[in-house]
Amino acid sequence: MQLMTGGVEPTPQFVREGRHAEQLGDRLLLGGIKNRHGTTSLTGGVLVAATDVTGQDGTVPVSEALRRLAEDPGFWAGESAADPADLDGRELRTSFPVTGGYALVLDIDLATRERTLGLRTPAFSEPVQLGRAPAQGPYPAALRWWELDLCARVIALEDPMLPHPGLVVALLSPFAPLTPDDDESEIAVIRTAAYRSLRRDVPPAEPSGPEQAPLPLFADDDWWPTAPAASPQVLDEAAIAELIRPADRFPEVRAGSRFPREELDDVVRKSAALLHSVPRSSWYAETRPLARRILDSGDLAPIPALLGALTEAGCDHPTVLDALSEPLVPVEAYWMVETLAGAEPGTLLRRRV
Structure with missing residues (x-):
């Protein structure tokens, strides 16, 4: 269901072509993400309602199906699943709570890998669509890069198991394609870190080599x-x-009459x-x-001192400590x-890139 009405929404234009989407269901299989200083790994979960998700209770909106997708290089290349039944269903919804009751919601068609990005507002359980894309793109400019970066930072602060840059940027950055106002090198650094x-x-390697000592002639590693x-x-x-x-073309959907401009502006203001x-x-x-001294100098050498000062002051926030730890x-x-x-x-990053 769409939350905003008022006339027929025009077809979003690429600069050449585009199309819209319907919304999917409102329940999801939840799992967890374990983070250790920028490394994202995904583990299984239980069935709960999307509205039951909270930030720091250890439960995050990442399903077992998404875990398997995220571990598949073909998923990131936009390849279709051979059999969606292997992924326990046809449609997958992942909700990333931001702040103030807002959430960014990603729906994935497991058969076609088509993706829809929506915004859930405090007043409704169903998200309103921001943009839709086929598996291999092009993706619509549903978000500006700085909006995604801002939301991803808040998501990381609210949920320590979704570090930034990490899975949120990896999944959603295609919906924030580079525009003439963006710094290409800065965005490339953040996206690269997210994908890395x-x-x-990885299972341990199977033992190789002879079961007993070979003759000297045959002992070589070859x-x-x-x-x-x-x-x-x-x-x-x-x-x-x-x-x-960078994408050479993308649909511009933000001018559509049903695009939730006011709601998106509100979550951006609250995040800032x-x-x-x-x-x-x-x-x-x-x-x-x-x-501030580290920021002004651009030198990361005092980071351990900052970490120590935070610890001595009583800081126990996992996101903060992990981001500054070895x-x-x-x-x-x-x-x-x-x-x-x-x-x-972006202030410090721009000085370092």
Whole structure:
């Protein structure tokens, strides 16, 4: 169901062509994401209603089906599932609560890999559509990049198991294609970090080699080659480079009469206000001067000192501590320093890129 009415919505235009979507159901299979300093791995879950999801209770809106999809390189390349029955259904909904009762909702058709992005508002359980895309694109410009980045930061603060940049950016960034107002190199760094954060469990390599010591003539490794070890990374660098390549065209859907401009503006305002309030609250206020010095210098060397100061001040927020802990993921540290310093998102990253 669509929440906004008032006339017939025009077909979104590419610069050439486009189309719209209906909304899907409102229940989902939930799972969890375990994070360790920028590494995202996904594990199974239970059946609950989307409206039951909360940020920091350890339960996040990521299903077992999505876990399996995210571990499949073909999913990121837009390839269709051979048999959607293998993924326990035809349609998959994933809801990312932002703030103030808003959530970004991603629907995936498991047979075609067609994707629909929606915005759930505080007053309704069904999301209103932001944009729809076939598996291999082109994706609509449903979000501006800075809107997605802002929401992803708030999602990470609200739910420590969805670090930024991570799964949220990996899934939703195609709906925020590069525009002339965006910094291509800055966005490429964040998207690359998000795709690199995807991980999967890799079984230990099977033992290779002779069962007993071979004759000296046959002892060389050429006779007993070791099978290549599987990588825990879902995507290699070539695949990531293809994914972050700027789109040459995209549907512009924001001018449509049914696009939820006011609601999107509201969640963006609330997200900005939440980030703006962080350095003025609790233990963050005590460490803001140090975060500001790191921001002004652009030098990450004092990060351990900032982490220590936060710990001594009583900070126990997993998102904050993970972002500043070893092994350090620079892009994760950048946005956290920006947040703690009360700076505009992207300030430190632009100095480092």
